[in-house]
Amino acid sequence: MAELRVGIVGASGYGGGELLRLCLAHPQLEVTQVTSERFRGRGVGTVHPNLRRRCALEFRAAADLRPCDLLFLCLPHGESSPRIDEFRALAPRIVDLSADFRLRSAADYVSWYGWHHPRPELLGSFVYGIPELHREAMRTAPWISSAGCNATAVILALWPLARAGMLGAPGLVIDLKVGSSEGGRSAGAASHHPERSHCLRTYKASGHRHGAEMIQELGLAEDYPLRVTVTAVELVRGILATCHVPVPPGLTERDIWRLYRAAYGDEPFLRLVREREGNYRFPEPKILWGSNGCDIGFELDARGGRLVVISALDNLMKGAAGQALQAANLQHGFSETTGLDFFGLHPV
C-alpha cells in the first residue's frame, strides 16, 4: 500500500517524540520530515534516545517544511493558530495536538486561557479529538484538534453518564493525579529532580484550563460549577482521574454497568475494570504505559450518595500522541488500531 508522507512539527518535545515513535512503526505512514528550531540539524536519536538507530531523520526548521499528506502539529499552546494557514498550505490533513483549536467558543479562550484567539472563525472547523465521541466526524475531517490529556481522562470517565443526563446536578468533584511528563520537555525549577521527586503537589487547586474542554464535551452548562483539582505525583507518565459524581438514591451498580457497557462495549481502546481481588481492582496508569488504552472503573457509594468513577491512561499516549494517531487513522480510513497495538507492560 502506498504510504502517506507525514510531517511532525515540534518533534523534539515529548508528545512529538512519541508520535514519531508510533509513526515509525505504522505500516501506512512514512515520516518524511520532523521539525525543531532548537535542535535543527541534529539527528532525532540525540533527543529521543529510544529512537537511536531506528530513525535516520534530522530535525529541520519549520520554515523548511515541504508539502506532505499529513501534518501533526506538536507546538506549544498558542503557536499553531497564528501559523495555521502556512500549515494548511502544506498538507491537506492536519492533526493539532495543542489546545489552539479544541474549544468551539472564542470567548472560552478568553475566560479559561486569558487569550484572544487569533483565528476565531476557524474554531468550528476542527473536530474535537476524542474518537470515542466523534468517530464519524473524524472520517471526513481535514482538521482535527487532539484533546487535552487531563480532559481525555475525565471526559471518557464521565461521558456515559453525561449522555444519560446524569451529570447536570452540582456537586461533581474531579480529583486528578498526574505525572511529570505532562509538563513537557522544558526543564525548570519545578521539575528539578530533587524538588519534583516524591512530590504530592497541588499543581492546580482550582481552575485548570482543561475544565473548558470537559464542560464543552460533557454538555454541561457554561456556568456549571465544575470542581477540578490537579495533584502532581511521583510518576513520569500517567493520569488517574477520580470523579466523585453525586447520584440519586436507588441507582444500582447494575444500572451503571449497563450505561458503560452500552457506551464502550465495542471500543477497542477502552476497558471496564473492576476486579474482586488482586492488586488491580480499579484502573491504574502504570500498566498502560506505552499503550493507547484508557481503563475505566467505578464504585457506587450508597452511603455517600455518589458514584466514584475512576479512569487511567498514559498522558503521552491516549492523552496525546496515541490518541492523535488514532484520530489520523480514522481520518485516512485506516484501521483505527493500526500502530497502536502495544498492550502495556507488567510489572513496571
Next chain:
Amino acid sequence: MAELRVGIVGASGYGGGELLRLCLAHPQLEVTQVTSERFRGRGVGTVHPNLRRRCALEFRAAADLRPCDLLFLCLPHGESSPRIDEFRALAPRIVDLSADFRLRSAADYVSWYGWHHPRPELLGSFVYGIPELHREAMRTAPWISSAGCNATAVILALWPLARAGMLGAPGLVIDLKVGSSEGGRSAGAASHHPERSHCLRTYKASGHRHGAEMIQELGLAEDYPLRVTVTAVELVRGILATCHVPVPPGLTERDIWRLYRAAYGDEPFLRLVREREGNYRFPEPKILWGSNGCDIGFELDARGGRLVVISALDNLMKGAAGQALQAANLQHGFSETTGLDFFGLHPV
C-alpha cells in the same frame, strides 16, 4: 529530672519503631522494655536498622512485661481491647495507637469495622488523641487513644470549618493520597515492590473506616453522607488530604484565613501554608518526613462554589508515633514539643 519508665507493646512494627526512636531521644523518658512476639530475643537494631548501636534493648514477649510508668500500645487493631485490663494493671498511663478506643460508640464499631467491641463500657474513658482538639482533657487523662493517620489529616484540615458551623451541608468530598508505610510491616502480594511501585491505586473508593473518626470529631450527623476516597501513591511516607468543601457564595479567602488563624495560630505543630510562587505553594508531605508537623493550606474556588483545603503530614509521625508522643507529653506535664523538634529535610 527523674525519667519515666516507658514500655512499648508491639515495637517491631513501623509505628512502634518510630515511637522507640523518638523516645530514645526524649530527655524525660527511658524505654525499659519493648515487646514483639515474633522477634523476641532479638535486638531492636536487627528489625529497625536505623537504631543499630543507638539502643541495646531486646524484644521480649508481652507476657514478660513488668510494671512501668507509661505504656504505648502499638498492636494491630482489635488486639489491645481484649487485653486492656492486663495493660492497665502494668502502668498508670496508656497511649493506645490502635483503633480500639477511638470511637465513643460501640455501634460505630459494628457499622464501620464489622466488629463487636469487647469492652464497650470503656469507650468513654479514652481521650481521642488529637492534641489540637483535646489538649486540656489530655493533661489529666490516664488513657489516650491516638488518632488514625488519615483521620488526623482530614480532621485537622477541616476542624476550623467545623467549629464555625461550615461543614454540615452535603457535598463534602475528601480525596486522600497515601504512602505505603500505612499498610504496616507485613509483606504481602499488594506490597510486593514490582506491584506497588509507580502505583496510583484506588485503595478504598468509598467507606474507609477512618470516616467514623472524621464524623465523630468534626461533629457531623451520624448519617452524614461522607465521601472519602483513598488512593495509594508511590511514596513510603506521607498523606495528602484534598478536601473539597462546598461553601456559600460571598465567602472570601480573608474570612477563611481568619478562621484558620484563630484555630491554629498558636499551635506548635501546625503551619498555614500558602505561597505565591515556588514549588511549595501548598502543603506537601515530603518536607515533613520525620517531623510531627501538619501543614494546611487552601484555595477558594469561587466558580466551583467550594473551598479546597489541603493538609499534609507524615503518617508515621503526626499520623501515629509523633502524635502519640505529643499526647504523652501533655499527659505527663512535659513541654508538648519535647522530643518532637525535628524539622524535616529538604530536599528529599
Next chain:
Amino acid sequence: MAELRVGIVGASGYGGGELLRLCLAHPQLEVTQVTSERFRGRGVGTVHPNLRRRCALEFRAAADLRPCDLLFLCLPHGESSPRIDEFRALAPRIVDLSADFRLRSAADYVSWYGWHHPRPELLGSFVYGIPELHREAMRTAPWISSAGCNATAVILALWPLARAGMLGAPGLVIDLKVGSSEGGRSAGAASHHPERSHCLRTYKASGHRHGAEMIQELGLAEDYPLRVTVTAVELVRGILATCHVPVPPGLTERDIWRLYRAAYGDEPFLRLVREREGNYRFPEPKILWGSNGCDIGFELDARGGRLVVISALDNLMKGAAGQALQAANLQHGFSETTGLDFFGLHPV
C-alpha cells in the same frame, strides 16, 4: 502462514507473563495453553492486568498440558530438569528460561548452585541462549536454555573483548545494578515496598551464580578470579552492568570501537552508545523498558589502565522473555526480530 501452537509452562510469573504478551502479538505463534498450579482456572488477565481483554486463556495445571509445537519453560530454577522427559514428550522444541540447562558442566552446578543436577547427560544437548553468540547452533537446536539476565548483560558487554583475547588477565571487576523484578513474583520481607523502596542494597557482594555462565561463555579459565557484585536499586526493570576491564597501555578507543563494531555492527538488537552530550551519553536501561535491545558503551580510562564497558538491558526482555523469543524465532526459521520490534519509551 500456519501458526505454531505454543505452550508456556509457569506463565503466572513475570518472565512467563512477558513471554505470553510477546507471543500474543507474534503473527506466527498461537498460544494454546498456559500453566500455573497456583492460579489454575483463573484467566490470565487476573494475574497480568495488562493482558485483560487481550487474551481469553485460563491457566491450567501442568499435568493437563497437551502436545504442541513449542514449549517455553518458565519454572523456578531446579524444576524443569527433573521433568524434562515429560516436556520433551509434549513438544519437539523447547526453550527453557530457567538455569537448569545453562551450564555444560555438572560440576559447576555443584560448585555454583550447591546442587546435584538430576540429568547431567543432557547438559550438552541445550544450546546456550544468547543468539548473538550461538545463532547458527540455534537454527537447528531442538532445545535451548535461555541465558540469565545478569549474565546476558555482562557477556554481551565483554564478548568482543573475550574473543580478541583481552580478558584473561586478572583484575576484571563487574559491578551490576539491578531492578526488583529480577526477584520474581513472590512477595517477601525483602520486597515489601517500604523496605525495598529507595534501596541501594548490596544484594550479592560476591559469588553471584551467574558468574558460572560468564566464565563459560567468555572462555575464562575455570578458576578465573571473577569479581562480581550485585546491587539492588530503586527500579522495577533494568540492569546496568559496569565492567572495569584492565587493559594494556597503548590501547586506543579507536581500537575498541573496531572490536565492538566488528562483533556487533550487524546485530539487530545491540546498539553501541556513546554520545558527546545530552543525558544519554552511555547506555541506560530505562529507555529499553519493554524492548529486546541491549545497549553497550565504553570509555577508556588511560590513567586507571582500564576500559569501562557499560551495558544496559531490560531484565525481563533481553534478560528473559525477549531473548527467549528471539531464540525461538531462530529455532523455527522466522525472522529473528518478529514480535520484538518495540523500541522502548521516552520519557519514562
Next chain:
Amino acid sequence: MAELRVGIVGASGYGGGELLRLCLAHPQLEVTQVTSERFRGRGVGTVHPNLRRRCALEFRAAADLRPCDLLFLCLPHGESSPRIDEFRALAPRIVDLSADFRLRSAADYVSWYGWHHPRPELLGSFVYGIPELHREAMRTAPWISSAGCNATAVILALWPLARAGMLGAPGLVIDLKVGSSEGGRSAGAASHHPERSHCLRTYKASGHRHGAEMIQELGLAEDYPLRVTVTAVELVRGILATCHVPVPPGLTERDIWRLYRAAYGDEPFLRLVREREGNYRFPEPKILWGSNGCDIGFELDARGGRLVVISALDNLMKGAAGQALQAANLQHGFSETTGLDFFGLHPV
C-alpha cells in the same frame, strides 16, 4: 552558655540549607546572617520549605555580611578562594564546604580540575575536613575545608586498609552510586524529572575529581591508577561506595574486622554493619537520610582475591553539612555530636 554568632554564605543551596537547619537546632550556635545573591531579601522559608516558621532570617547579599564568630562557606567551587581574604576578615574561624582548599597541591588543581588556584600559598593552611582522620588538627584549626561527599564515602571505607598498608597494589576499583541532590540546586536538562527519574546513568565513567582527595588522604602514590566510576541512581539523597580491593591470599574476615574495629570502634558517627539476615545486611544510605552517620561493611571474596568494602552515607549530611558541623564542633571545643544526634528514619 554564650552562643557563637554564625554566618552561612551561599545559604540558598542544598548544602547551605541543611547547614542552616542543623545550626538552628544547635544549642551553642546562633545563625545571625545568611547570604544569597539570587534570593536576597526573601525569607529562608520561601527557599527551604522545611524551615518555614522555624527561622525568621532573610537572605542578604554577601557584600552585606558583618563580622561574626564562624563563617560557613557554601559557595560553588571556585568562588571562595578568590574572596577568602574578605571572609577571613569577617570571622576568626571558617569552614569551607567547597573544593577550593581541599587539595594540598596546587598542581593537583590543574590536573584534576583544569584550574589554576588563585591562592596556592594558603593550601596548607586548611585542615582537610574528615574528623575521623584529622580530629586533633581540627581542635586548633582556624580554617577547615570540608571534604567532598563522594570522597568522604570512599576515604572512610578504605582508610583502615590504607593505614595498614593494604592499598598500594594496583587493581582497586571504586564504583559509586549517587543521588540527584549531589548536583545541587540548579535546574537543568539533566535534572529534569522525566529525564532523571529511573535513571541508572553513568555520570562519570572515569576521572571523577574527587579522586584527587582519595589519593591525597589515602596516601596513594601521585600516579596511582585509581579507577573510579560514578553512576547516578534514582535517589535524591545518598551515596553507596562499592570498593573492590585486591587482597593477598590468606587474609581472613577476622583480620579485617580487627583493622576496622581498631580504626573506628570508638567513632560516634561510624558503624560497622554486617548482618547475617534481614534486608539490611550491608550499609544502605536510605536509613541514614538526615543522619550524620556513615555505615561501613565488607565481605571477603576469597575466590575473587578481593575484599568488597561498602560504605553508605547521606551526601548532604556526612557528605556535606553534617560533617562541616562536626568539624566546627571540634574547632570550637563543643561536644562533637552536638546538633547531630538525629538517627535516621525507618522505613523511608
